[in-house]
Amino acid sequence: MSAGFEDLTFDTGAGRDEGGSPELLAYVERHQPRTVHFGHIHQPRRREATVGKTRLVNIGCFRDEKRAYVLDVG
Numbered sequence: 866m867s868a869g870f871e872d873l874t875f876d877t878g879a880g881r882d883e884g885g886s887p888e889l890l891a892y893v894e895r896h897q898p899r900t901v902h903f904g905h906i907h908q909p910r911r912r913e914a915t916v917g918k919t920r921l922v923n924i925g926c927f928r929d930e931k932r933a934y935v936l937d938v939g
Contacts, residue, residue, distance in 0.1 A: 870914060873923055878908035894920045902936070 874885035883906055893901055897918045904925020914921045922935040 870916065870921075871872060872910035873914050873921060876906050876908055877908050877910060890916070893921070894916070900925075902934075 870885065870890060871882065874881045878882060889901070889903075893916050899918070900920045902922050902924050904923060906923055906925065909923050910924050922934070924936075
């Protein structure tokens, strides 16, 4: 796994690693898209991490933070 990836998949509320997707991580490492947005982990150790040139962003943890994720593409 890439550095920081485990912090994205560990749910502090549940107290366990939720696994993530090894296939998605392999795709990111191979193709290096600019960003990857994902959800499901409600209370991650970190909301964002970088794998190579790719920024990984968990947009699914807004309920606990009481703010929505806003993607500015302008």
